[in-house]
Amino acid sequence: MSNQRDRIIIFDTTLRDGEQSPGATLNGDEKLTIARALYRLGVDVIEAGFPYSSPGDFEAVKSIAETVGTEDGPTVCALARAREQDIKAAGEAIAPAVKGRIHTFIATSDIHLEYKLRKTRQDVLDTIPKTVGYAKTFTDDVEFSAEDATRSDREFLYQVVETAIAAGATTINLPDTVGYTTPEEFGALIRGLKENVPNIEQAIISVHGHNDLGLAVSNFLSAIQNGARQLECTINGIGERAGNAALEELVMALHVRRQFYNPFLGREPASEEPLTNINTKEIYKTSRLVSHLTGMPIQPNKAIVGGNAFAHESGIHQDGVLKNKQTYEIMDAESIGWTSNRIVLGKHSGRNAFSSRLRDLGYELSETEMNKAFLRFKDVADKKKVVTDWDLEALVHDETQQAPNIFALELVQVSCGDNARPTATVSIRTPTREELTDAAIGTGPVDAVYKAINRVVNVPNELIEYSVNSVTAGLDAIGEVTIRLRHEGNVYSGHAANTDVIVASAQAYINALNRLSAALEQGNKLNPQTATAVQ
Numbered sequence: 001m002s003n004q005r006d007r008i009i010i011f012d013t014t015l016r017d018g019e020q021s022p023g024a025t026l027n028g029d030e031k032l033t034i035a036r037a038l039y040r041l042g043v044d045v046i047e048a049g050f051p052y053s054s055p056g057d058f059e060a061v062k063s064i065a066e067t068v069g070t071e072d073g074p075t076v077c078a079l080a081r082a083r084e085q086d087i088k089a090a091g092e093a094i095a096p097a098v099k100g101r102i103h104t105f106i107a108t109s110d111i112h113l114e115y116k117l118r119k120t121r122q123d124v125l126d127t128i129p130k131t132v133g134y135a136k137t138f139t140d141d142v143e144f145s146a147e148d149a150t151r152s153d154r155e156f157l158y159q160v161v162e163t164a165i166a167a168g169a170t171t172i173n174l175p176d177t178v179g180y181t182t183p184e185e186f187g188a189l190i191r192g193l194k195e196n197v198p199n200i201e202q203a204i205i206s207v208h209g210h211n212d213l214g215l216a217v218s219n220f221l222s223a224i225q226n227g228a229r230q231l232e233c234t235i236n237g238i239g240e241r242a243g244n245a246a247l248e249e250l251v252m253a254l255h256v257r258r259q260f261y262n263p264f265l266g267r268e269p270a271s272e273e274p275l276t277n278i279n280t281k282e283i284y285k286t287s288r289l290v291s292h293l294t295g296m297p298i299q300p301n302k303a304i305v306g307g308n309a310f311a312h313e314s315g316i317h318q319d320g321v322l323k324n325k326q327t328y329e330i331m332d333a334e335s336i337g338w339t340s341n342r343i344v345l346g347k348h349s350g351r352n353a354f355s356s357r358l359r360d361l362g363y364e365l366s367e368t369e370m371n372k373a374f375l376r377f378k379d380v381a382d383k384k385k386v387v388t389d390w391d392l393e394a395l396v397h398d399e400t401q402q403a404p405n406i407f408a409l410e411l412v413q414v415s416c417g418d419n420a421r422p423t424a425t426v427s428i429r430t431p432t433r434e435e436l437t438d439a440a441i442g443t444g445p446v447d448a449v450y451k452a453i454n455r456v457v458n459v460p461n462e463l464i465e466y467s468v469n470s471v472t473a474g475l476d477a478i479g480e481v482t483i484r485l486r487h488e489g490n491v492y493s494g495h496a497a498n499t500d501v502i503v504a505s506a507q508a509y510i511n512a513l514n515r516l517s518a519a520l521e522q523g524n525k526l527n528p529q530t531a532t533a534v535q
Ligand code: KIV
Pocket: 017, 105, 145, 147, 148, 175, 176, 177, 178, 208, 210, 528, 529
């Protein structure tokens, strides 16, 4: 275990907590694609899901365990509430992995105990040995989390942690579930555990935190200074509410400022040995992939991976950077795999160049998907002179996203203008293979299209977000449309890309409606922390 304490363990929870972001639901194939990217990125642990929540999540975790849970691959972890049926599902789902972990949790703050669990502190202390002990029958690697640790009574928390370690937990995770703590407090909490829990040296201390006050990354860095060795984070910081601590920010902070952090891990300040196992050059690609597959755009000023993160707009900065990069740059864009020399394909590019570029970008396509994507590429290359990586990502995602194909868009046609009433006609193939056509008038062409689609599909919903993003500059750019809609409190997202934004808008809406319709057919999946359905 000592070799795990002199570096930082990166536990990625994009596929579990990240997927709890409203509307970010991923299907099994999408989860597997991200898991492969996380493997290439070099994360130590992938929290692949909450198997008890739905048969789909169980299968997704199992297939990740089978595919990336290899000898040299990451540990594959599954979440389970402190309940036998959850732990059993988690244990069975991770079984194919060479290194499998069960992560079981129970809330420990009085507010959660009284209002959510309706349990006493003693009930919690009695539950832990039973559930951790049961998890140990599936794997030696058991992580225990005290949900809402940062708002829990300190003395009680020490007792909880001691009990979990005595029952066999090898990692103890302290979640800042509601993003309430501050760096100083979080550091003191870790110190407190080290000073007051007699068996604490038998476990790795882990931290997990949400970004409600924008402090998650700072809190984690303070935790490291005080002895935490595992960081639970997500790509692009996605997750419940304001999200989780962002993996790329933590890793790059530890990389760029390693001279500052080295001594906290018992190293010489000047040591060049990386503090994490992450291959930083994979960061940018992984971030784009997650953004595409979850339909969660990255804000331009987002640290490390935002579109402007390495852009110098002002003349003084540009001048300085040209003279010496270090005047205004603390890290090299290339160190995260960002390159301005993106490979550009055109209409003469062949299938080999196309498929090898896609593989480099992290996409593994089946034969059929590759054929479809190549046809789309040829079509776009005819319209645009150059097809960049960004265009490719948009197209491939559009072709391969596994929004269930319940309704299929066959035709969309609009008429609009400053003196015309925006009118749309759509034809849609229904689940019974019938092709239905309808038309509507709207306040604009997209509104007219959505009204016409609603007349055919007839699934009540409220449109809560519509955004169009130009993938590259220029009038021939591909437009990416992301929409979110709500039905009975659950959020469903849809995403599509096309050089015609009206077509992209119609397709994105159909994709979201298909996700909604599939959820209605299958029943929603459970949220581990609220035990309500999410989609
Ligand atoms: O935020 C939280 O407390 C969690 C736990 C389930 C670890 O996600």
